[in-house]
Amino acid sequence: MRAESARTGCSGVVKARLLTRARAARAQAEPVVRMFEILRKDECQWVAQADLKSMLAGILLSHPGLEFLQVGRPGPLQDA
Numbered sequence: 800m801r802a803e804s805a806r807t808g809c810s811g812v813v814k815a816r817l818l819t820r821a822r823a824a825r826a827q828a829e830p831v832v833r834m835f836e837i838l839r840k841d842e843c844q845w846v847a848q849a850d851l852k853s854m855l856a857g858i859l860l861s862h863p864g865l866e867f868l869q870v871g872r873p874g875p876l877q878d879a
Contacts, residue, residue, distance in 0.1 A: 825836060838846045838854060859865050 838850045
């Protein structure tokens with residue numbers, strides 16, 4: 800038995816099946832629950848402001864319609 804299996808009590812096959820079941824259950828959850836699970840850190844039971852900031856930063860950087868909100872880029876609401 801490997802050290803990991805001895806520590807957790809799960810073989811690789813059992814662990815893989817448990818992870819597959821967890822992913823399937825998460826995929827069937829309500830959208831609000833899925834978003835909460837994606838945003839929060841693993842050890843937390845809540846979503847912190849820092850979690851939202853990182854998500855919003857990613858959206859601002861990748862969404863072409865929001866380029867005018869990026870710092871340093873002149874846009875319709877900023878002086879060139």
